[in-house]
Amino acid sequence: MRRILVTGGAGFIGSNFVHYLVEHTDAYVVVLDKLTYAASPEALEPLPADRVELVEGDVTDTGLVDSLVGSLTGAEDAVVHFAAESHNDNSLRDPSPFIRTNIVGTFEILEAVRRHGVRLHHVSTDEVYGDLELDDPARFTETTPYLPSSPYSASKAGADHLVRAWVRSFEVAATISNCSNNYGPWQHIEKFIPRQITNVLAGGRPKLYGAGENVRDWIHAADHSSAVWTILNRGQIGHTYLIGADGEQKNLEVVRMILSILGRPEDDFDHVTDRAGHDLRYAIDPTKLRTELGWEPQFADFRAGLADTIEWYRANSDWWRPHKDAVESEYAARGQ
Numbered sequence: 280m281r282r283i284l285v286t287g288g289a290g291f292i293g294s295n296f297v298h299y300l301v302e303h304t305d306a307y308v309v310v311l312d313k314l315t316y317a318a319s320p321e322a323l324e325p326l327p328a329d330r331v332e333l334v335e336g337d338v339t340d341t342g343l344v345d346s347l348v349g350s351l352t353g354a355e356d357a358v359v360h361f362a363a364e365s366h367n368d369n370s371l372r373d374p375s376p377f378i379r380t381n382i383v384g385t386f387e388i389l390e391a392v393r394r395h396g397v398r399l400h401h402v403s404t405d406e407v408y409g410d411l412e413l414d415d416p417a418r419f420t421e422t423t424p425y426l427p428s429s430p431y432s433a434s435k436a437g438a439d440h441l442v443r444a445w446v447r448s449f450e451v452a453a454t455i456s457n458c459s460n461n462y463g464p465w466q467h468i469e470k471f472i473p474r475q476i477t478n479v480l481a482g483g484r485p486k487l488y489g490a491g492e493n494v495r496d497w498i499h500a501a502d503h504s505s506a507v508w509t510i511l512n513r514g515q516i517g518h519t520y521l522i523g524a525d526g527e528q529k530n531l532e533v534v535r536m537i538l539s540i541l542g543r544p545e546d547d548f549d550h551v552t553d554r555a556g557h558d559l560r561y562a563i564d565p566t567k568l569r570t571e572l573g574w575e576p577q578f579a580d581f582r583a584g585l586a587d588t589i590e591w592y593r594a595n596s597d598w599w600r601p602h603k604d605a606v607e608s609e610y611a612a613r614g615q
């Protein structure tokens with residue numbers, strides 16, 4: 280049986296990917312996750328124990344990572360590396376866990392796959408490319424120069440550079456993907472879309488940073504999962520693939536859409552203090568992934584995917600409600 284080690288597999292996108300593996304493949308999945316505040320081990324609970332195993336531990340733990348990677352002995356076995364500190368606002372408050380997990384953690388994964396000769400797919404973000412002007416006709420491609428803005432994106436850029444160097448210097452068999460903004464079930468309520476949905480469901484108002492002119496390129500987490508699986512199996516070693524679903528939206532429009540789907544007036548939100556160094560626009564050109572590997576997203580209609588996601592948060596309030604007040608009081612303390 281093919282074994283896949285998924286780091287960060289109890290987080291938002293990692294858990295979605297584990298569900299994807301159980302539903303679409305016959306692989307055995309080992310999840311390595313530190314179970315930080317951002318983890319949702321509940322997301323893995325419905326999955327069969329003969330398919331998925333959860334190991335609680337840190338990607339910076341050399342011995343643990345070595346033993347888990349060393350147990351991948353089949354020719355098709357692989358590591359898919361999602362584990363990261365992932366929230367820009369947190370990286371502005373305290374960058375240190377971002378440097379440790381995102382850079383040192385990736386270094387430990389690279390050294391282990393090098394020692395044991397194991398295939399690696401490294402999951403990264405479009406934020407490594409910095410931002411675009413609103414009217415720039417260009418989108419990010421695989422050759423766009425790196426220009427990260429925040430401690431989070433700089434730590435992901437650092438990790439990407441390590442992967443590229445380990446491929447070139449040590450012939451590690453790795454691919455990299457840089458994906459745009461994800462939405463869908465199990466995303467932590469500190470993030471933009473779930474924060475606004477749960478604000479409205481809890482009787483409050485959405486909180487928009489600045490004027491809300493910033494643009495993000497939205498993709499459903501299920502489409503990110505199918506893209507990662509495609510790259511793992513059909514991608515060329517040493518190559519980078521950008522993942523995106525042509526989903527550009529202004530933040531202001533996303534807030535209005537959430538309010539309208541929930542039957543509230545579209546101006547029923549607050550403008551709050553902007554994020555320091557706030558990137559203006561991200562946009563992905565996914566031509567390489569689509570033409571070379573034949574990948575296509577399933578969630579083409581953003582408003583429909585958003586409506587499904589709103590329904591999911593309504594049905595799963597037991598999961599997010601216990602944390603809502605604490606998340607909001609941290610934001611309120613920063614004027615956000």
Ligand code: NAD
Binds near residue numbers: 339462
């Ligand atoms: P998340 O914060 O929801 O989940 C991260 C997971 O990693 C959590 O389960 C956490 O417990 C685990 N983790 C953190 N530190 C760890 C450590 N030291 N050792 C082991 N596990 C640790 O993040 P996410 O949004 O699911 O993002 C997953 C990956 O995808 C990240 O690498 C992120 O950079 C990348 N990415 C995210 C997006 C997005 O829109 N969310 C877009 C592009 C790329």
Ligand code: TDX
Binds near residue numbers: 366470472487488489
């Ligand atoms: O309350 C809010 N109000 C608001 O206007 C929050 C939390 C965010 N925003 C804005 C900031 C961004 O322009 O919404 C946009 C999206 O914010 P986030 O959800 O924090 O995402 P972003 O900073 O774009 O980064 C995300 O996409 C790339 C993920 O968190 C990263 O992990 C991923 O790499």
